[in-house]
Amino acid sequence: MKILVTGGAGFIGSNFVRYLLEVHPDDEVVNLDLLTYAGNLENLAGLEDAGNYRFVRGDIADAGLLDRLFGQGLDLVVNFAAESHVDRSIEDPGHFLNTNILGTQALLETARRYGVTRFLQISTDEVYGSLSEEEGGFTEESPAAPNSPYSASKAAADLLCRAYFKTYDLPVVVTRCSNNYGPYQFPEKLIPLFITNALADEPLPVYGDGLYVRDWIHVRDHCIALDQVLRNGKDGEIYNIGADEERTNLEITQVILDKLGKDKGLIRHVKDRPGHDRRYAIDSSKIQGELGWRPATGFRQGMMDTIDWYIRNEAWWNKIKSGEYRQYYERMYGNR
Ligand code: NAD
Ligand code: TYD
Numbered sequence: 001m002k003i004l005v006t007g008g009a010g011f012i013g014s015n016f017v018r019y020l021l022e023v024h025p026d027d028e029v030v031n032l033d034l035l036t037y038a039g040n041l042e043n044l045a046g047l048e049d050a051g052n053y054r055f056v057r058g059d060i061a062d063a064g065l066l067d068r069l070f071g072q073g074l075d076l077v078v079n080f081a082a083e084s085h086v087d088r089s090i091e092d093p094g095h096f097l098n099t100n101i102l103g104t105q106a107l108l109e110t111a112r113r114y115g116v117t118r119f120l121q122i123s124t125d126e127v128y129g130s131l132s133e134e135e136g137g138f139t140e141e142s143p144a145a146p147n148s149p150y151s152a153s154k155a156a157a158d159l160l161c162r163a164y165f166k167t168y169d170l171p172v173v174v175t176r177c178s179n180n181y182g183p184y185q186f187p188e189k190l191i192p193l194f195i196t197n198a199l200a201d202e203p204l205p206v207y208g209d210g211l212y213v214r215d216w217i218h219v220r221d222h223c224i225a226l227d228q229v230l231r232n233g234k235d236g237e238i239y240n241i242g243a244d245e246e247r248t249n250l251e252i253t254q255v256i257l258d259k260l261g262k263d264k265g266l267i268r269h270v271k272d273r274p275g276h277d278r279r280y281a282i283d284s285s286k287i288q289g290e291l292g293w294r295p296a297t298g299f300r301q302g303m304m305d306t307i308d309w310y311i312r313n314e315a316w317w318n319k320i321k322s323g324e325y326r327q328y329y330e331r332m333y334g335n336r
Pocket of ligand 2: 085086087126179188189190191193205206207210212213214249273
């Protein structure tokens with residue numbers, strides 16, 4: 001199989017490329033990534049010489065480039081490429097529409113013209129909006145009710161996927177996963193930001209009361225689920241993916257502080273995120289029942305392994321945090 005992975009230099013995409021090459025050595029992977037601030041070829045270090053892997057730098061919204069790539073023959077498409085950070089979408093919403101909506105449409109359109117056997121769109125549970133404490137987890141039937149510019153752009157892309165399936169019979173499948181954690185996550189998201197800040201004895205900016213809830217999954221479990229959906233999922237379907245590990249942000253913070261032997265004094269309750277979704281929780285019984293997928297990594301073990309990874313890979317995150325990202329961080333948190 002020849003597989004186009006977009007956004008494969010980011011957090012989940014790079015873990016997925018590694019997973020594919022490890023588990024399906026006969027597959028051929030083309031990784032198309034624009035290398036925005038979040039894309040990093042160091043996430044793929046060691047793969048450069050693999051005969052069945054090729055990196056192409058480019059934009060998923062560039063129809064001419066897509067034409068050339070698809071013209072060389074592709075069987076499957078897995079679309080991770082996106083602007084992915086809610087806080088950045090609040091700062092600069094317009095930027096999110098180009099990649100997340102127009103880019104996805106350009107990919108769908110090219111996939112339609114050339115014909116692929118599967119188009120897998122990587123979406124998010126954030127398209128469902130927010131849950132109260134009492135409600136059960138989101139199912140695939142929950143209505144889309146996105147609250148941030150990021151989640152609205154992802155929901156729009158999901159609807160385009162639906163339209164390409166209904167109108168053109170393009171074999172599209174959409175997955176909606178909960179919050180991921182693990183190696184190579186850009187240190188702007190909660191877990192890697194707090195681990196790396198704590199390691200450097202820098203403050204941990206907890207938004208509002210810190211009692212917001214996310215449903216956490218180790219990135220490798222997400223990759224295993226995606227591979228199963230890619231090969232065995234049903235056209236036109238949506239599959240929720242989650243590991244049933246709900247935690248408040250303060251609980252996450254405490255796990256990190258305890259493991260690193262750091263003091264609670266590092267916690268700073270800062271101004272809340274506007275429109276902050278209170279709780280996400282995913283009901284993943286459909287993928288479990290239909291495809292037999294189960295999460296394999298428990299939250300505690302996954303967090304210990306992840307914290308150890310950031311301890312071992314200080315050079316990786318130090319380079320990121322001392323560069324352009326430092327200015328962004330000061331702007332975001334300097335006045336909170
Ligand atoms: P990320 O920000 O780490 O990586 C995104 C990648 O896309 C980067 O390598 C970037 O360079 C690339 N990219 C951005 N714009 C591009 C463009 N126009 N053309 C080509 N490449 C482009 O994101 P992530 O956390 O790995 O998320 C990957 C996907 O998974 C996203 O679609 C996101 O919505 C979805 N998702 C993420 C999570 C999570 O917890 N991180 C959960 C559910 C779903
Ligand atoms: P984040 O990692 O940005 O993921 P998402 O918003 O897509 O769920 O945030 C996870 C949770 O952590 C969310 O409730 C916001 C909160 N948070 C903080 O309290 N402080 C921070 O510095 C960040 C980045 C997030």
